[in-house]
Amino acid sequence: MKILVGIKRVVDYNVRVRVLPDGSGVDIDGVKMSINPFDEIALEEALRIKEAGKAAEVIVISCGTDECQQQLRTALAMGADRAIQVKTGSALQPLSTAQALLRVIEREQPGLVILGKQAIDDDNSQTGQMLAALWNRPQATFASKLVFEGEKLTVTREVDAGLETIEVDLPAVVTVDLRLNEPRFVKLPDIMKAKRKPLDVIPLEELGASLASNLDITRYAAPPLRQKGIRVENAAQLVQELKNRGLL
Amino acid sequence: MSKILIVAEHDGHTLNLSTAKCVSCAKAIGGDIDIAVLGQGHDAVGAQAAALAGVSRVLMISAAHLAHPLAANWAPEVLQLAANYTHVIGPSTTMGKDLMPRVAALVGVNQFSDVMEVLSPLSFRRPIYAGNAIIDVKAAEGQKIVMTVRTASWPATGSGGNAVVEQRTAQGTAAGHSRYLALNSAGSERPDLQGASKVVSGGRALGSAEGFALIYRLADKLGAGVGASRAAVDAGYVPSDMQVGQTGKIIAPDLYLAFGISGAIQHITGIKDSRTIVAVNKDAEAPIFEIADIGLVGDLFTVIPEIEALLG
Structure with a gap:
């Protein structure tokens, strides 16, 4: 079985992004870029499945400019066998990404596709579900545990009411939540080795994904600030303050 | 239209x-x-x-x-x-x-x-x-x-x-490839976290699952829902469905009381629409104080029992 893992290049988790003064976007000039943290968890899970002897190959895929090859190389250093860059100059919205992934799935025939549950830049949380819809296959979103039984996969999902368990037939799309695993660190020799692993580039146009339904972002703004609060010295003052405000 | x-x-x-x-x-x-x-x-x-x-x-x-x-x-x-x-x-x-x-x-x-x-x-x-x-x-x-x-x-x-x-009448039939098996719910008598008008939340400073009892007790006294930071969930003090934050639940109660929560950005994202945010933390420099309406620098293990006593 092949596993396909989606990788998105995003502003690093630790960077606090700022909106440009003219409202045209966020300032990402010179900031550190990384693999979307949820995608890193997706890749870690794929590698563990392979290491457990349940998969033969782990392929990582990213849609973007040549810069996303940095993240694909990191993914190869983590242990992926090969990488695919879907080359495009425009920022893809989820439906276009799902269409591009589907075309690659038709070529590669993976038994499992694992993606992060959302990207920490646009916070859309759509691509995996959309891919499952277009592919007409099961989706198991927000996964915190995967158990294989033959051609079936039992997935524990983190839902608002607790932990839900569903069973899906393969092939399927899984999107992963935080608690599924802790991704490994990349070792230096593996970074050297990763340079020799295959990285194929496919132009987006060749895949026929459409940008027609793109939504138009008309304005970026900084979030409204909360009014500055007060400090109290002790529990008695705190309780009094809450009573004064009608909250107790 | x-x-x-x-x-x-x-x-x-x-x-x-x-x-x-x-x-x-x-x-x-x-x-x-x-x-x-x-x-x-x-x-x-x-x-x-x-x-x-x-x-x-x-x-x-x-x-x-x-x-x-x-x-x-x-x-x-x-x-x-x-x-x-x-x-x-x-x-x-x-x-x-x-x-x-x-x-x-x-x-x-x-x-x-x-x-x-x-x-x-x-x-x-x-x-x-x-x-x-x-x-x-x-x-x-x-x-x-x-x-x-x-x-x-x-x-x-x-x-x-x-x-x-x-x-x-349903137009479709079962997809056939996906089956629901079970829901494991923590099943609490307390108000639902997302609907509660008051929420009491605890962080890693509680130190243990037993320590978290302090949070539950105060919440019950206030009729409040109970939440937790990601750190407290990851430390195993509480189940994951109590996590408040970007990757957990995003809530907006009238009153949010955060005890021993430092205020990582992902937690702040989940609470910043709350009408009133109260923060109690030992660390005066904790980022949670930047967004708190009422801040109290102190040890939650002494402050919570004091609050309880004052509530009678």
Whole structure:
């Protein structure tokens, strides 16, 4: 079985992004870029499945400019066998990404596709579900545990009411939540080795994904600030303050 | 005029509060509002949906394969209904986040995720970068709108409505490749975290699952829901469904009390719409104090019993 893992290049988790003064976007000039943290968890899970002897190959895929090859190389250093860059100059919205992934799935025939549950830049949380819809296959979103039984996969999902368990037939799309695993660190020799692993580039146009339904972002703004609060010295003052405000 | 369809969230017996919040968002769009209630043997939920003020019709679709909200089974059903509507809306809960993008892909459109404000029937405001930026997003004229509603940004519509309840027949069948097995719920008597008007939350400073008892006790005294930081969940003090933050639950109670929570950005994202935020932390430099309305630098292990004593 092949596993396909989606990788998105995003502003690093630790960077606090700022909106440009003219409202045209966020300032990402010179900031550190990384693999979307949820995608890193997706890749870690794929590698563990392979290491457990349940998969033969782990392929990582990213849609973007040549810069996303940095993240694909990191993914190869983590242990992926090969990488695919879907080359495009425009920022893809989820439906276009799902269409591009589907075309690659038709070529590669993976038994499992694992993606992060959302990207920490646009916070859309759509691509995996959309891919499952277009592919007409099961989706198991927000996964915190995967158990294989033959051609079936039992997935524990983190839902608002607790932990839900569903069973899906393969092939399927899984999107992963935080608690599924802790991704490994990349070792230096593996970074050297990763340079020799295959990285194929496919132009987006060749895949026929459409940008027609793109939504138009008309304005970026900084979030409204909360009014500055007060400090109290002790529990008695705190309780009094809450009573004064009608909250107790 | 817009024709709006809301997909109801429920557990088979009770309508989730998020549906009433979707109605408020639908009213901001303006137009005719219907609610689709998919499930099986769930008539009580239909009656609750019909009582929401401002709703025209409730469409009940009952079938065995719709008993649980499996997106693979629900999405084709919602797609059938969507033909008659300009807008299809679900809540930005795990149920809505799972279902609605699948619906959007079948419709052939990108989804508006986490809508916090309506600018026009085609234009909406939503957060990105964990709320560090807010964007205005617009769809092309004539495009069908599929969206999830950021529940913390909207009040729940009240009751007093009297919508027509229509029984509809399911158009689809089970997808066959996806099966619901079980839900393990922590099952608490306390108010639901997302609907509670008061929430008491604890962080890693509680030190242990036993230490967290302090938080539960205060919450019970206040009639509050109980939440936790990601650090407390990761440390195993509480189950994951109590996590408040960007990757957990996003909440907006009238009163949020944070004990021993430093205030990582991902936690702040989940609470910053709360009306009043109280922070108690030993570390005077903790980032939570930057957004707290009332801050108290102190040891929660002495402050909480003092508060309890003062409440009598």
